[in-house]
Amino acid sequence: MIARLFTLRNIRRIYAFFFILLFVLLLWLTGFRRIKGYETPLFLELDPLVAVSSFLTSWTIYKGLVLSLFIIAGTLFFGRFFCSWICPLGIINQVAGSIFNKLRAVDTVALNSYRPLYRLKYYILAILVALAALGSLQIGLLDPIPLITRSFAVSVFPGLNYNRGWLYLKQPLFQGGTFLGVIFLAVLFANRFLPRFWCRAVCPLGALLGLLSFKPLFSIWRDVDRCTDCKKCLAHCHGGCDPDTAVRTTECHLCMNCIEDCPEDAIHYGLSGLSSSVHMSLDVSRRRLIESAVAGALVFPVLRSTITSKTSPQYRVIRPPGSIREVDFLRRCIKCGECMKVCPTNAIQPALLEAGFEGTWTPVLINTIGYCEYNCVLCSHVCPTGAITPLTVEKKLGKPAGQKPLKIGTAFYDRGRCLPWAMNIDCIVCEEVCPTSPKAIWFESVEVQLRDGTKKILKRPRIDANLCIGCGICENKCPIHDYPAVRVTSIGETRSSTNQMILKS
Amino acid sequence: MASKHNKREEGSSRRQFLLRTAAVCGLAAVSGVWGYAFYSKEPVRRSDEKIYTFRDYRVEEKKIYPQLAVARGKDADKMVRAAIEKIGGMGRFVSPGEKVLLKPNAAWDRQPEQAANTNPDVVASVVKLCLEARASEVWVTDVSVNDPYRCFARSGIEDAVKKAGGKIRLAAESDFVPTDLKGESLKVWPVSRFYHQADKVIDLPVVKHHSLSKCTMAMKNLYGSLGGQRNRLHQDINTAIADLSSAIRPTLIVMDATRVLMRNGPTGGNLSDVSIQNTVVAGIDIVAVEAYGLRFLDLKVEDIPFIGMAEKRGIGISDLKSLTVAEINV
Numbered sequence: 001m002i003a004r005l006f007t008l009r010n011i012r013r014i015y016a017f018f019f020i021l022l023f024v025l026l027l028w029l030t031g032f033r034r035i036k037g038y039e040t041p042l043f044l045e046l047d048p049l050v051a052v053s054s055f056l057t058s059w060t061i062y063k064g065l066v067l068s069l070f071i072i073a074g075t076l077f078f079g080r081f082f083c084s085w086i087c088p089l090g091i092i093n094q095v096a097g098s099i100f101n102k103l104r105a106v107d108t109v110a111l112n113s114y115r116p117l118y119r120l121k122y123y124i125l126a127i128l129v130a131l132a133a134l135g136s137l138q139i140g141l142l143d144p145i146p147l148i149t150r151s152f153a154v155s156v157f158p159g160l161n162y163n164r165g166w167l168y169l170k171q172p173l174f175q176g177g178t179f180l181g182v183i184f185l186a187v188l189f190a191n192r193f194l195p196r197f198w199c200r201a202v203c204p205l206g207a208l209l210g211l212l213s214f215k216p217l218f219s220i221w222r223d224v225d226r227c228t229d230c231k232k233c234l235a236h237c238h239g240g241c242d243p244d245t246a247v248r249t250t251e252c253h254l255c256m257n258c259i260e261d262c263p264e265d266a267i268h269y270g271l272s273g274l275s276s277s278v279h280m281s282l283d284v285s286r287r288r289l290i291e292s293a294v295a296g297a298l299v300f301p302v303l304r305s306t307i308t309s310k311t312s313p314q315y316r317v318i319r320p321p322g323s324i325r326e327v328d329f330l331r332r333c334i335k336c337g338e339c340m341k342v343c344p345t346n347a348i349q350p351a352l353l354e355a356g357f358e359g360t361w362t363p364v365l366i367n368t369i370g371y372c373e374y375n376c377v378l379c380s381h382v383c384p385t386g387a388i389t390p391l392t393v394e395k396k397l398g399k400p401a402g403q404k405p406l407k408i409g410t411a412f413y414d415r416g417r418c419l420p421w422a423m424n425i426d427c428i429v430c431e432e433v434c435p436t437s438p439k440a441i442w443f444e445s446v447e448v449q450l451r452d453g454t455k456k457i458l459k460r461p462r463i464d465a466n467l468c469i470g471c472g473i474c475e476n477k478c479p480i481h482d483y484p485a486v487r488v489t490s491i492g493e494t495r496s497s498t499n500q501m502i503l504k505s
Numbered sequence: 506m507a508s509k510h511n512k513r514e515e516g517s518s519r520r521q522f523l524l525r526t527a528a529v530c531g532l533a534a535v536s537g538v539w540g541y542a543f544y545s546k547e548p549v550r551r552s553d554e555k556i557y558t559f560r561d562y563r564v565e566e567k568k569i570y571p572q573l574a575v576a577r578g579k580d581a582d583k584m585v586r587a588a589i590e591k592i593g594g595m596g597r598f599v600s601p602g603e604k605v606l607l608k609p610n611a612a613w614d615r616q617p618e619q620a621a622n623t624n625p626d627v628v629a630s631v632v633k634l635c636l637e638a639r640a641s642e643v644w645v646t647d648v649s650v651n652d653p654y655r656c657f658a659r660s661g662i663e664d665a666v667k668k669a670g671g672k673i674r675l676a677a678e679s680d681f682v683p684t685d686l687k688g689e690s691l692k693v694w695p696v697s698r699f700y701h702q703a704d705k706v707i708d709l710p711v712v713k714h715h716s717l718s719k720c721t722m723a724m725k726n727l728y729g730s731l732g733g734q735r736n737r738l739h740q741d742i743n744t745a746i747a748d749l750s751s752a753i754r755p756t757l758i759v760m761d762a763t764r765v766l767m768r769n770g771p772t773g774g775n776l777s778d779v780s781i782q783n784t785v786v787a788g789i790d791i792v793a794v795e796a797y798g799l800r801f802l803d804l805k806v807e808d809i810p811f812i813g814m815a816e817k818r819g820i821g822i823s824d825l826k827s828l829t830v831a832e833i834n835v
Contacts, residue, residue: 033654165677169653344652373652374774375614375659419740429736431716433650437774443716459717477650479736 008256008269012084016091023088027152028167030341030382039064041338041384043088047145048072048212049205050334053132054385057331062386072212079216080209083199084238084253089144089187090199090206094238096188097195105235111195112237114248114283118200122284123292125207130296136303136358140335142204148184150337150361154350155181157341172346173369180350180361200240200251210250214282218269219249220258221276226266233258233267243267246280308356313499315489316354318365318409318470321372322380322391325495332387335361339379339388345370347472348379363388365408367472367488368481372408374435374471405436409470410492410501411463418485420460424448428459430474430486440467441474441486465492465502556693557684562706562756563789564598571831572822573788573797578835581626581763581785582633588787589634589759591831598757598789599705601639606646606703607631607671608755609662610711610726613772614651617661620764620779621772623711625661627761627785631707632671643671646699647729674699681732688748690741695732700753708755708791712762712782712798714770718742719809721771722798723758723791724750747814750791754820758794760786765801792821793828 023043030040044050045064048071055061071082083090103111128139140146154174159181161167174180190197199206213219220243222233233243236257241248243258259267272279309317309326320339323329340348340363347370350361363379365372377391391406398405411430415421420428420443434441443459450456463486470488478484491501517525574591576584589595599605609623617625628645635643645666649656653675657663663673681695700706710726717739718725727749728735738745762784766773773779782801788794792815796806806812806823816823 032652032658165679169675169677171678344655373614373655376652376655425740426717426742427739428717429739432739432771435772435774437769437772437778439716439769439772473651477736479734479739481734481736 007260009260012254012256015085016094019086020088020091023148024152027149027157027341030153030338032342032344032376032378035342035378035382040342040382041336042067043145044149044334044336044338044384046071046086047143047205048075049139049143049208050145050385052208053129053137053139054332054334056129056132057135057137058328060386062332062384064384071209075209075212075216077217079213079219079249079252079254080206080239081254082209083203083206084255087144087199087205089148089203090196090253092148092188093191093196093198097191100189100192101195103195103235105232108234108237109231112234112240113244114240114242114251115200116283118240118251119284119288120201121203121207122210122282123288124202125204125211126289126292127296127299128204130293131300131303134297134300135331136300137331137334138358139204140333140361142202143334144198144203144205146334146336147187150335150340150350151180151184153337153341155184170346174340174346175349175366175369176352176361177350196238196240199238199253210282213249213252216249218271219279220247220252220254220267220269221272221279222247223266223268223273223275224277225275226264227277228264228266230263232261232263235261242280246278248280248283250282303356303358306356309354309359310356313490313496314354315491316364317351317359318367318472318488318490319493319495320348320363320365320379320388321377321396321406321408322383322388323408323495324387324389325497329387329495330355330358330362332385333359333362334385334387336384337361337363338382338384339363342378342382343370344376344378345373345476347371347476365472365488367475368484369476371472371476372470374473404494405469407469407492407494409472409488409490410465410468411440411470411472411474411486411488413461413463414485414487417480417483418461419479420458421485424450424456424458426458427479428461429477429479431459431461433473433477435471435473436467436469438467440464440469461486468492554683557682557696557701558687559684559696559700559753561754562704563754564756566789567593567597570597571829572790573786573793573825573828573830574833575797575830576785576787576833576835577783579783580835581624581761582630583835584763584783584785585627585630585759585787586634587833587835588785589757591833592787592789595634595638598707599635599638599640602641603704604642604644604702605635605640605705605707606644606699607635607707607709608726608729609645609647609709610713610721610729611647611653611656611660611662612650612729614655614659615773616659618764618776618779619773620711620766621713621770621774622656622660622662623709624761624763625665627759627763628662628709629665629669629671631709631759632666632669635707636670640705644674644699644703645671646674646676646697648676648697648732649729676732678732686748686752688744688752690744691738691748691752694735696730697732700730705756706753708758710758710760710798711764711766712760712801713766713773714768714778714802716770718746718811720799720802720804723760723794724811724815727753727755743811743814746811747818747820750811750815750820751818755791756789758786758788758791760794760798762786762798762801767802790821790828792816792823793825796823796825797830
């Protein structure tokens with residue numbers, strides 16, 4: 001009885017359950033209260049597409065990304081097991097597909113057979129890899145691991161928290177969070193029309209793993225002597241890989257369902273036997289593949305012929321502390337949203353078009369939502385690709401004395417809106433909350449004459465640009481809170497040698 | 506051949522006709538009642554939100570005890586115990602079964618040595634005393650300026666309180682309820698609901714320099730009960746502090762002057778700004794405690810307008826010469 005429960009299908013389900021749980025758990029742990037040195041970006045580090053494409057943009061395999069070699073090697077031996085055993089998006093898509101569709105036997109043949117549409121993902125991969133080879137890292141838009149990490153961090157977790165407060169003390173807010181949530185729901189809803197639509201037709205990581213499982217050592221094979229052509233193997237096929245005819249190893253997710261569903265015991269996994277049917281090779285037109293890559297290459301100069309945070313510093317593009325210089329940052333950032341999840345004040349937000357199209361959903365600080373916590377370096381430790389390099393608190397704050405603190409921008413007063421400057425009203429909240437010692441915000445006491453002729457001593461705040469680190473708490477706590485009277489812009493950031501204003505500092 | 510869409514309606518009987526008419530009349534009547542019941546000249550229906558007021562947390566004043574107890578020593582726990590013992594022991598302030606709310610200053614993401622928050626040992630000691638006086642629950646709360654999780658963790662307060670048997674309660678957005686402070690400049694403000702659930706409130710300030718109000722001690726520490734946009738309070742900070750201390754009358758004040766932040770307040774950040782004073786002050790008169798604390802910062806009562814304002818309102822006495830002050834060395 002127990003042995004019967006441990007079928008290949010059930011073993012795969014146990015793995016899938018474990019990995020989806022692990023994914024949610026690691027993301028839940030990504031926060032100040034729980035992080036404690038766990039390898040929270042594990043799934044992103046296992047993702048071969050992240051490793052390969054960031055290697056193409058910057059010729060390094062950064063730290064934890066070597067873990068993806070396990071997946072690459074595993075795929076070469078065993079085939080595309082990642083998609084149905086480990087990939088959280090694949091597993092969720094599979095669950096969504098089985099909820100949305102109640103398949104009759106006749107439907108399964110139509111829905112689970114291979115379709116030429118499934119070539120699309122290889123063309124998408126070709127475009128993204130061509131862009132990466134030229135230096136623009138855009139895989140984060142469609143790579144399933146960054147996509148699901150971002151969707152969970154920016155919309156699913158905040159959505160679950162809404163009105164209940166069981167995940168966060170303060171409801172997180174993200175600009176464009178609705179849009180990201182709708183994209184995620186659309187990916188899930190596509191299963192309504194074609195099970196595993198995303199995985200079979202769009203997923204560039206699936207395409208990469210498909211290429212790697214071009215000729216795997218072990219594969220699903222059909223015993224032609226035993227097969228009665230009943231097509232029952234299509235009933236629960238995940239990949240749409242035609243186990244009923246010539247198995248396409250590039251499409252097969254190793255879900256093992258066909259083995260379980262075969263009444264004749266004709267389908268096996270392993271080294272092909274003598275009576276094995278042929279395997280179908282990769283069904284991609286080389287001409288189309290090259291066309292796609294060329295299309296990607298043609299888009300590249302267009303992407304670069306526009307004003308972005310790379311061509312000239314953009315004042316709203318304030319990157320998290322530890323970020324590398326902008327040119328390299330855009331070569332490394334996969335828009336996964338780990339830093340947005342871990343930020344305790346919710347300051348790190350997915351950029352819209354502030355950094356140019358290439359920088360969509362990369363992290364920027366918006367100080368009216370949060371601010372950079374003085375003693376916090378969490379974002380620098382969760383970045384899987386090194387777009388934000390690990391910092392110590394000492395390094396960030398410039399300790400021991402004599403070292404320079406890390407600046408992410410500089411604050412400026414808008415004297416037309418500041419209460420003491422514009423309206424002779426006492427305030428200096430900004431000075432109170434300024435975290436540096438000595439404070440970067442100081443004030444001068446001036447005697448002013450009020451409208452009714454009376455005199456008053458007033459404290460008017462000023463910035464010491466050499467002490468300001470751009471943390472933005474002054475902007476965040478300013479009582480003029482729709483459009484604060486003190487605002488941080490990116491100038492003076494340590495990571496840039498050109499985005500500077502003061503000669504001597 | 507007839508189209509399959511040409512199926513004819515079956516004729517209805519008198520009975521069916523009457524039933525259908527009755528049903529339609531019923532639905533029409535319901536719509537009429539709906540319109541009648543909800544017709545309004547206001548665009549939005551307002552639900553009357555309950556507005557809370559603070560209860561008076563004080564206990565009866567007794568002449569046999571000194572008004573202020575000042576303990577000096579090295580060990581925070583001993584100092585707190587000695588000071589509270591001198592003014593009647595915790596049993597005077599906390600009755601068995603009561604829920605006690607402690608309000609330390611835990612506003613900043615700083616470590617204990619930086620003296621921006623109340624010393625965790627002082628907080629833990631008060632928690633233990635409350636539990637020894639058989640309080641049913643001891644809650645520790647503050648509405649921090651920095652991220653509250655970080656403030657409580659890094660100030661050491663969370664750890665110390667949990668070890669001592671108390672509970673950290675942090676206010677989420679839904680925990681704030683409108684409360685009438687009946688002040689001159691503070692009217693209705695969101696206040697964390699824990700203040701309305703507690704039987705006793707103990708104020709646990711730390712003595713610090715503050716750039717605008719010159720000092721932040723027992724009275725300004727009460728800022729941390731408020732939510733909402735409290736950065737507006739700076740515009741009339743003296744009246745706001747006086748209003749707060751008129752609205753919230755804590756049971757007991759235990760002031761931490763073990764480490765005093767002399768400059769760059771209220772955030773500090775540099776150890777050279779901290780002066781070690783190894784003192785704990787306890788009392789039930791918030792104005793007297795405040796006036797005593799000024800000596801650590803080299804200030805006088807005349808320098809601090811809100812102390813005079815509070816005294817004028819009859820909240821307490823700032824003239825230390827007219828009070829009995831017990832000094833203990835432990």
